[in-house]
Amino acid sequence: MAQNAWAETALNPLKIVLDAQNPRIEVAGDADQDEIRLKLLAHEDVVKLAIGIVEFGGLMPGERIIVCKENRKYVVVEGNRRVCACQLLLKPELVPEKFKKRFPIASQELKDAIKEIKADIAPDRDAAEPTITKRHTEPGIERWRTTAKMRRASKLLEAGYDLAQIAEKLGARHSVLRASIREYRLLRYVLDLGHRVWSQNELERLTDQTLQTNPYTRFFTLAGVKEKLGLSFDEHDHVTTSLSTDVFDQYMHHIARCFFIPIPPNKKPWANTRTTSEEVFASFALKKDGLHFSGNDFVTGGGGVVTPPSGGGGVVSPSGKPASGSGRTNKPKPGAPKSAKASTFFEKLICTVDDxxxxxxxxxxxxxxxxxxxxxxxxxxxxxxxxxxxxxxxxxxxxxxxxxxxxxxxxxxxxxxxxxxxxxxxxxxxxxxxxxxxxxxxxxxxxxxxxxxxxxxxxxxxxxxxxxxxxxxxxxxxxxxxxxxxxxxxxx
Structure with missing residues (x-):
C-alpha cells in the first residue's frame, strides 16, 4: 500500500491499546492490558525507559510510534514500551504492586509533556510490517531478541501468510525462517503445558525474553533425538509425534527442565551445550500417572526433587542423581559408547548468545x-x-x-x-x-x-x-x- 495512505496524529497514551501480538512478549491473544503491562515491565526494561523519560523531560524528538485502528481503537504496533512507560507515568495507579517502589514519579510538567504523543497511523498491520522490520534490524532502536524474532515469524504464519510472503516481509531466507518457526514451536509446546507442570516462577522464567534458547533448540538437532521422541513437524510446522501425548509431554517437560530451570547449588540449569542426548535421556524416568506437582517442586519418575546430592562433586541430574558419566573415578562399562572425538576445527561450536x-x-x-x-x-x-x-x-x-x-x-x-x-x-x-x-x-x-x-x-x-x-x-x-x-x- 502506498505510503501516502498513512496519516499523522497526536494521541493520549492512556487511550492507546497495547498490542497483545507484540513479539517481544509471550501473552495470549486475548490478554488484558494489565497483563501486557506486567510482561513489559518484567522483561523489557520499561522501568529503565521510564526513568530515561523523566530525566529527559519527555520523549526524545523523532520518537514517533506507529498505530493502526482495530475495533475502533488505536493499537500500537511499534512503540509498545514507550506507550506503556507513558501510561504508567501519567497514571501511577496502573503500576503493578511489585514495581511501585522502583517506578519513577512524574512531575506535573512531565505529565503535560507526554499527555499527547506523536503517532503515525498505518492503514493496517500489513502496511506497517516493512517499517517495523527496518527499525528493528538497524542501529538506534532496541533490536528484537532471538525469541522475539522466532515469535514474530510464527505469528505471521498463524495469521495466514505463507513462508515466501513472510520471507519477503522480514527480509530473511526461507530456510532460516522455517528453522526459526520450528524452534519457536518447540519452545511454545512446553510453555503450553502451563501450570499443570510449571510453577508461576518457572513460567515467568520461560517467558523471559533474555532466556537463552539455543541450548534447548540445539538439543533436538542431535543425532537420534527426533527418533527417540518420534518428533516431526506437519505441513504447517506444528510439533507432532508418533508417541502417545502423555509420554511425549513428559519427555518434552523433562528436556525443557534440564535446559531452562536452575538447580542448586550454582543456580544454573543442569544441561548446557555440552550435555549429550544420552545424559538427558538417562536422567529421565516415565511416570505412569503422568506429570504432576508436589508443592513447587517437580516430582520426577523416581519420586525425587531437583536437589544436589550431599557432599557435592559431579554433575547433578534433574532427579538429584549424578548424571551418567559425571563421576571422574567411574570406569566405562563394557560395551559403553566410546568418547566423542575432539574437534578438528569448529564442528561442535554452538552459539548461545543473541547476536x-x-x-x-x-x-x-x-x-x-x-x-x-x-x-x-x-x-x-x-x-x-x-x-x-x-x-x-x-x-x-x-x-x-x-x-x-x-x-x-x-x-x-x-x-x-x-x-x-x-x-x-x-x-x-x-x-x-x-x-x-x-x-x-x-x-x-x-x-x-x-x-x-x-x-x-x-x-x-x-x-x-x-x-x-x-x-x-x-x-x-x-x-x-x-x-x-x-x-x-x-x-x-
Whole structure:
C-alpha cells in the first residue's frame, strides 16, 4: 500500500491499546492490558525507559510510534514500551504492586509533556510490517531478541501468510525462517503445558525474553533425538509425534527442565551445550500417572526433587542423581559408547548468545573443514574471531573507548586484539584470554589469515588454519557459548 495512505496524529497514551501480538512478549491473544503491562515491565526494561523519560523531560524528538485502528481503537504496533512507560507515568495507579517502589514519579510538567504523543497511523498491520522490520534490524532502536524474532515469524504464519510472503516481509531466507518457526514451536509446546507442570516462577522464567534458547533448540538437532521422541513437524510446522501425548509431554517437560530451570547449588540449569542426548535421556524416568506437582517442586519418575546430592562433586541430574558419566573415578562399562572425538576445527561450536552475526558465522563454520575448504575456512575463522571480539567489547561496554583508539577510522583486527589483550580494559576476566591472544599473535597466524582474506588465496594451508583454530577455539567458545566455557587448554 502506498505510503501516502498513512496519516499523522497526536494521541493520549492512556487511550492507546497495547498490542497483545507484540513479539517481544509471550501473552495470549486475548490478554488484558494489565497483563501486557506486567510482561513489559518484567522483561523489557520499561522501568529503565521510564526513568530515561523523566530525566529527559519527555520523549526524545523523532520518537514517533506507529498505530493502526482495530475495533475502533488505536493499537500500537511499534512503540509498545514507550506507550506503556507513558501510561504508567501519567497514571501511577496502573503500576503493578511489585514495581511501585522502583517506578519513577512524574512531575506535573512531565505529565503535560507526554499527555499527547506523536503517532503515525498505518492503514493496517500489513502496511506497517516493512517499517517495523527496518527499525528493528538497524542501529538506534532496541533490536528484537532471538525469541522475539522466532515469535514474530510464527505469528505471521498463524495469521495466514505463507513462508515466501513472510520471507519477503522480514527480509530473511526461507530456510532460516522455517528453522526459526520450528524452534519457536518447540519452545511454545512446553510453555503450553502451563501450570499443570510449571510453577508461576518457572513460567515467568520461560517467558523471559533474555532466556537463552539455543541450548534447548540445539538439543533436538542431535543425532537420534527426533527418533527417540518420534518428533516431526506437519505441513504447517506444528510439533507432532508418533508417541502417545502423555509420554511425549513428559519427555518434552523433562528436556525443557534440564535446559531452562536452575538447580542448586550454582543456580544454573543442569544441561548446557555440552550435555549429550544420552545424559538427558538417562536422567529421565516415565511416570505412569503422568506429570504432576508436589508443592513447587517437580516430582520426577523416581519420586525425587531437583536437589544436589550431599557432599557435592559431579554433575547433578534433574532427579538429584549424578548424571551418567559425571563421576571422574567411574570406569566405562563394557560395551559403553566410546568418547566423542575432539574437534578438528569448529564442528561442535554452538552459539548461545543473541547476536545475529555470530549465529550466522557459527552456523557456517561448523559445516566445513580446512582439509576440504582451506580458503573458506580461513576467511570464516578470521570473520568469526573478529566478530567474537567485537561482541565481547560491546558486552563489556567499552565500544566507545575502542573507537577512540582508532581515531575515528574503522577498527582493524590488530587494534581489536591489542585492546582486548590489555587487562586494564577489562574485556576478559580470564587471564587465559590474554594468553590466547598473545600466542595467536606470536605465532604469526594473524598475518597468514590476513594474506588469505586480502587476496593471496593460494597461500591458504589447511594445517596452518587448523593450528590457528586450535589456539583460538577456547577463546571463541568462551564468548559465543555464553561464557560458561572454562577456556580449557587444548593439546597441541
Amino acid at each position: 545475529d552475526r555470530l549465529i550466522a558465522l557459527t552456523d557456517e563454520i561448523t559445516r566445513i573443514q580446512p582439509a576440504d575448504f582451506p580458503i573458506a575456512s580461513a576467511m570464516l575463522l578470521r570473520a568469526l574471531f573478529e566478530s567474537a571480539l567485537t561482541y565481547q567489547v560491546r558486552k563489556a561496554g567499552k565500544s566507545k573507548e575502542l573507537n577512540k583508539k582508532s581515531n575515528g577510522r574503522d577498527v582493524g583486527l590488530q587494534t581489536l586484539i591489542s585492546f582486548c589483550a590489555n587487562s586494564q580494559n577489562q574485556i576478559f576476566f580470564h587471564k587465559r584470554a590474554s594468553d590466547a591472544l598473545d600466542a595467536f599473535e606470536k605465532a604469526g597466524l594473524k598475518e597468514h589469515l590476513d594474506f588469505i582474506v586480502h587476496g593471496r588465496w593460494i597461500e591458504a594451508e589447511a594445517a596452518v588454519v587448523e593450528t590457528a583454530a586450535r589456539l583460538l577455539r577456547p577463546l571463541i567458545a568462551h564468548i559465543v557459548e555464553g561464557q560458561d566455557h572454562d577456556m580449557e587448554e587444548e593439546s597441541a
